Amino acid sequence: MSTVASQIEVPAGVTLPIYMDNHATSPLDPRVLEAMMPYFTNKFGNAASRNHSFGWEAEQAVEAAREQIARLIGASAKEIIFTSGATESDNLAIKGIAEMYRERGNHIITQVTEHKAVLDTCKRLEKYGYRVTYLPVKADGLIDLEDLKRAIDDKTILVTIMSANNEIGVLQPIREIGKICHEKGVLFHTDAVQSVGKVPINVIADNIDVLSLSGHKIYGPKGVGALYVRRRNPRVQIAAQIDGGGHERGMRSGTLNVPGIVGLGKACEIAFNEMDSEAAYLRGLRDRLKAKLESELDYIHVNGSWEHRLPGNLNVSFVYVEGESLLMGINDVAVSSGSACTSATLEPSYVLKALGLGDDVAHSSIRFGLGRFNTQAEVDYVAAKVIDIVKKLRELSPLYEMVKEGIDLTKIEWQAH
Amino acid sequence: MAYSDKVVDHYNNPRNVGTLDKSSAEVGTGLVGAPECGDVMRLQIRVNPETQVIEEAKFKTFGCGSAIASSSLATEWIKGRTVEDALEIKNTDIVKELSLPPVKIHCSVLAEDAIRAAIGDWKKKNGVAETATAEAKA
Numbered sequence: 001m002s003t004v005a006s007q008i009e010v011p012a013g014v015t016l017p018i019y020m021d022n023h024a025t026s027p028l029d030p031r032v033l034e035a036m037m038p039y040f041t042n043k044f045g046n047a048a049s050r051n052h053s054f055g056w057e058a059e060q061a062v063e064a065a066r067e068q069i070a071r072l073i074g075a076s077a078k079e080i081i082f083t084s085g086a087t088e089s090d091n092l093a094i095k096g097i098a099e100m101y102r103e104r105g106n107h108i109i110t111q112v113t114e115h116k117a118v119l120d121t122c123k124r125l126e127k128y129g130y131r132v133t134y135l136p137v138k139a140d141g142l143i144d145l146e147d148l149k150r151a152i153d154d155k156t157i158l159v160t161i162m163s164a165n166n167e168i169g170v171l172q173p174i175r176e177i178g179k180i181c182h183e184k185g186v187l188f189h190t191d192a193v194q195s196v197g198k199v200p201i202n203v204i205a206d207n208i209d210v211l212s213l214s215g216h217k218i219y220g221p222k223g224v225g226a227l228y229v230r231r232r233n234p235r236v237q238i239a240a241q242i243d244g245g246g247h248e249r250g251m252r253s254g255t256l257n258v259p260g261i262v263g264l265g266k267a268c269e270i271a272f273n274e275m276d277s278e279a280a281y282l283r284g285l286r287d288r289l290k291a292k293l294e295s296e297l298d299y300i301h302v303n304g305s306w307e308h309r310l311p312g313n314l315n316v317s318f319v320y321v322e323g324e325s326l327l328m329g330i331n332d333v334a335v336s337s338g339s340a341c342t343s344a345t346l347e348p349s350y351v352l353k354a355l356g357l358g359d360d361v362a363h364s365s366i367r368f369g370l371g372r373f374n375t376q377a378e379v380d381y382v383a384a385k386v387i388d389i390v391k392k393l394r395e396l397s398p399l400y401e402m403v404k405e406g407i408d409l410t411k412i413e414w415q416a417h
Numbered sequence: 418m419a420y421s422d423k424v425v426d427h428y429n430n431p432r433n434v435g436t437l438d439k440s441s442a443e444v445g446t447g448l449v450g451a452p453e454c455g456d457v458m459r460l461q462i463r464v465n466p467e468t469q470v471i472e473e474a475k476f477k478t479f480g481c482g483s484a485i486a487s488s489s490l491a492t493e494w495i496k497g498r499t500v501e502d503a504l505e506i507k508n509t510d511i512v513k514e515l516s517l518p519p520v521k522i523h524c525s526v527l528a529e530d531a532i533r534a535a536i537g538d539w540k541k542k543n544g545v546a547e548t549a550t551a552e553a554k555a
Contacts, residue, residue, distance in 0.1 A: 005429040322455055324481040328420065328428060341455060341481040348455070359453035396434055396485065398459035398477035399452060414451030 004329055004392045008384045011377045016332040018378050022217075022312060022371030023166050023194060024336065028263070029219035029372070035266040036221065039259035047256045048247060058258045065265025072268040073192075073211060074202035075228050081248045082261055085225040086193040089212035090117040090160075092227055092252060093189045096238030097158050097210070098125050101187070105155035109186075111135040111143050111172075113351045114162050118191055122160075131155070139356050140305035141170035148180055158187045164195035167338065167351040167367055168304030169313025171199065178207025187236060193217050193225075197271030198279065198310055203228055209236050215260065219372055220267030224260030227252075282312040282370050285379050289368060290314055292383035297390055299403075301361055303338075303352055312370035317352075317361045318386075320400040321393045326366060329389035333382050338365035420482055421516035427486035432493050435475040437461040445539025449530045456480030456524065458488045460531035462495065462503075464539050469499045476531070483521040487511050487528035500536050500545075 010016060019027065039061060047062045049055025066077040083089045098108065110122050112134050122132045133151045135143050143161065152159070159181050164171050174190055181188035189210040192201060196211075197218040203211060211228040215221050229251065230236045244253030271278075294300055299319040315338075318326060323339030338349030339362070348362035368382075394400040399409060420428070439446045443463050450457040456479060463473040474492035478485045490511055495503040511517070511525035540546070 003430050320479060322480050322484075325428070325485060328482040339455060339481075359455070363452075363455040396431060396477055397479045398448065398457055399479045401436065401477060409452060412448075414453070414457070415449060 004389065004396070006329060006385055006388045006392075008381065008388055011381055013375070014377050014381050017334055018332065018374075018382060019334045020368050020370060020374060020378070020382060021334045021336055022369035022374075023169070023367065024369065025216045025222065026219045026371050027373060028221060029267065029270060031270060032220050032263045032266045036259045036263040039262050043258075045258070047258055048245065058256075061258060061262050062256055065261045065268075068265035068269040068272070069213070069226055070228075072201075072272045073196060073213075073228060074204050076231070079203075079228050079231050081227045081229055081251050082256055082264075083225045083227055083252055084223055084257070085216075086115075086191065086212045086214035087117040087225075089214070089225050089227040090115070090191055091121050092238065092241050093210045093212060093229075094118065094121045094158065094160055095125065095241050096251070097187055097189070097236070098130055099239035100237045101157040105157040107131045107133070107153060107155040107157065109133045109135065109148065109151050109156060109159045109161075111137060111161055112354045113137055113141060113165055113167075113170075114160070115166055115191055115193070118160055118162070135161075137354050140308070141165060141168050141303075141351075141355055142172060142305060142308060143177075145173065145176055145180065148177060152180070152184045152186055156184070156186050158189060160189040160191070162194075163190045163192040163201065164198070164310050165304070165351060166194050167336075167349060168315045168355075169194070169310035170304040171195065171308040171310065173308075174201075174208065175206045178209075181209075182207050187234070194310060197268065197275060198312065200275070203230065209234065210238075215264040215267060218267045218271050221260050221263040224257050224264045226264065278372060279311040282372075282374075285370050285374060285376060286312060286314050286368070288376065289370070289379045289383055290316070292380070293386060296387040299400075301357075301364075303355060303357065303361075303365055314368040314370070316366060316368075317357070317364040318366065318390045319361060319364050320397045320403065321390050322363050323365055325393055326364075326386070326389055329393065330382070330385050333385060335369070336367040338367070339363045423490075423515050424482055424486040424517070427489040427515070428482040431476075431485060431489040433475050433489065433496070434477065436477065437463055437473065437475050442466075442542055443539075445535040445537070445542065447531045447534025447536075447538060449534050450480070450527050452479065456484045456527060458484065458527055458531040460488060460491060460528075460535045462500075462535045462539060464500060464543075466543070469501070471495050471498055471500060471503055480524065480527075481521070483515065483517055484524040484527065486515055487517075487524045488531060490514060491528040491532055495532060500539065503532060504536060506532060 045054030045058035047058040214225040323337030324341035352362040508525035508529040
């Protein structure tokens with residue numbers, strides 16, 4: 001009797017389950033937690049309290065965090081606005097600019113593989129009379145800069161293009177995009193949630209006017225993020241989307257989440273100091289994982305550009321194996337799939353579809369998101385486990401058998417259901 | 418997603434995985450679903466020409482755990498039944514047996530389709546009237 005259940009031995013030093021989904025969220029670095037702790041207890045002041053030491057203490061901590069964040073992205077502290085996370089940052093940036101620059105124009109440019117925080121914000125603006133261009137991506141996931149140049153017209157006020165994609169880890173050419181925007185006098189916002197702290201970003205050199213980032217993707221806490229808003233050349237103005245006490249230079253009211261902000265600052269400081277060595281480490285693990293998978297399995301397809309990619313990202317399709325069934329077999333490893341069966345909408349990943357991949361390849365995709373705390377032993381175990389399960393599921397796959405027999409699957413009349 | 422124990426059992430130990438010779442007159446093959454929909458089932462039966470009893474059933478499935486379990490269960494259930502008897506199996510029986518959640522009901526529908534397609538193919542090969550199938554479907 002055939003069996004899919006895996007009997008791969010767990011190496012010494014590896015504890016199950018293994019977390020390899022660091023694009024979804026990352027574990028809190030213990031050094032970050034340590035920095036945050038006092039601000040939950042005795043240093044509980046409101047950073048907006050101007051009349052006593054409790055407030056001053058909190059304000060001081062917030063300003064130190066602003067410096068830490070600014071240093072990581074080459075900004076100045078005054079250009080950092082705290083938010084509840086990257087979704088809020090994206091909303092504030094896009095809606096805030098759309099509202100503030102309405103007199104100048106109503107056209108916004110983005111691209112199809114953006115996060116929903118950007119796409120759905122743009123969709124809402126379309127209801128309010130804004131015009132949005134969704135640039136396509138090439139098969140490698142990158143936009144064509146000529147498309148961007150052509151799309152900019154005299155009504156264009158904003159270009160919003162992500163720095164790194166959350167599914168395929170592909171890095172857009174933001175420096176060139178920013179340069180084009182500045183030549184044409186258009187503002188450039190980038191959702192840099194996945195790239196800040198992972199690859200070098202400098203808002204001056206990269207011609208970025210507004211940038212969204214988040215704490216929990218960089219080993220910081222959830223519920224805190226920031227928006228960089230350029231103050232010079234040009235000075236960017238943003239209409240507040242949350243009204244109230246006028247915090248954050250009037251751009252984002254609400255009592256500051258001091259422990260969260262301290263944590264975000266600390267996470268940025270660690271990333272600033274360790275990014276280069278960590279990137280090399282993750283690239284090593286990621287390449288090892290890919291090499292092991294490719295040495296044992298045929299019909300593997302890497303999704304998106306290999307060259308322009310986050311160091312910790314590996315998005316691959318194990319063709320002729322459905323993603324959810326693979327996840328079921330590797331249930332002691334936390335990863336994601338672009339398969340329809342794993343999504344709430346029962347639609348396969350729109351990011352993978354945008355690359356021009358068939359739905360069948362999207363259904364077979366797995367995203368490995370390697371992070372700071374993954375080890376080589378974990379990578380070796382995960383590779384062995386995935387290889388084992390993929391082989392077993394291919395024994396079960398009529399498609400694999402047909403392809404091996406030389407049948408062209410595209411010539412078969414399938415009954416879509 | 419949490420899977421029922423029975424789905425997990427069929428996934429871990431699928432019954433009757435394999436391939437029968439589709440050129441044989443005694444064998445009926447059903448291939449249903451589509452790769453772009455994320456599930457394809459191939460169910461094959463070998464029928465005794467004298468008794469019309471399904472003596473052997475094999476499957477291969479590309480799909481999620483519930484699709485694999487539905488087709489594995491289907492082969493178990495049809496083995497030993499006559500073809501007319503096998504047509505009595507309803508997708509709702511599979512849903513019940515495997516405790517499939519609403520989003521996975523299409524897996525059971527596909528398994529029922531696979532049974533019908535395999536039997537239909539066998540009937541066509543052997544010149545058996547399709548009327549009974551049509552009635553059962555109605």
